[in-house]
Amino acid sequence: MRFKSKVAPPPPPVDLIPMLTVMMGILAFFVVITLTLGSEKLIEVQLPAEQQDNAPPPLPADPFIVQLVGENQVQLNGQPIEIDALKGQMEAYLGRNPENIVFLLPSQDLPYEQVMQFLGEMRSVGGRRVSLAIEE
Template identity: 80%
Template structure:
């Protein structure tokens, strides 16, 4: 018993619409990621120059140390202070002492984003004379 073989002369057709849907979805994904990553603000951080003898620079006689203890909890030289009052005191300090620097000392338990936002607020008042400090 022989089976008859029918040969089809038609070529198989490729449906392009599902492939185009997938490609447009991927394109939309990358456009959205690019737009969201491009809108972040950056804070310019300038690292100090290397000191040959590795000796730390001496603190001024009246240092201005701002401790970021918790969310919206700020201390100035160990005393609690409001952020708005701190900005005024910092402007006065920097105008009286043109060579001194304001040190911001954050708690290590705070999230990085909160520390950078606070540092940005302080830099809006003091410019490049506000420095992020760490405890050893």
């Protein structure tokens, strides 16, 4: 009676080409995703020049202060107002007063993206005469 010898078969060869192809595909996927997520719309913000005196410029006699209280909750000089009506009043105010500025005063609790989006909508109506304000 003959027994077969228990010699282990040689290990299978490792083919690196399919593994490298998969790795390159995954790398290309992440590069494409990174590039598409990185394209955000930017809003130009011009900071004022440094002033020697720390006194803020005086407010106009009839200021136009828009308070962003919450999501789609807007107040004009302390009174609640609809966003569509706000745009109309803003156009009329800027037409009457060519030197005045519209101030946007957002709530501290709102996310940055929401504030910048609303500022962009206001700038589409008022251009460079819309300014972001902060409370001290």
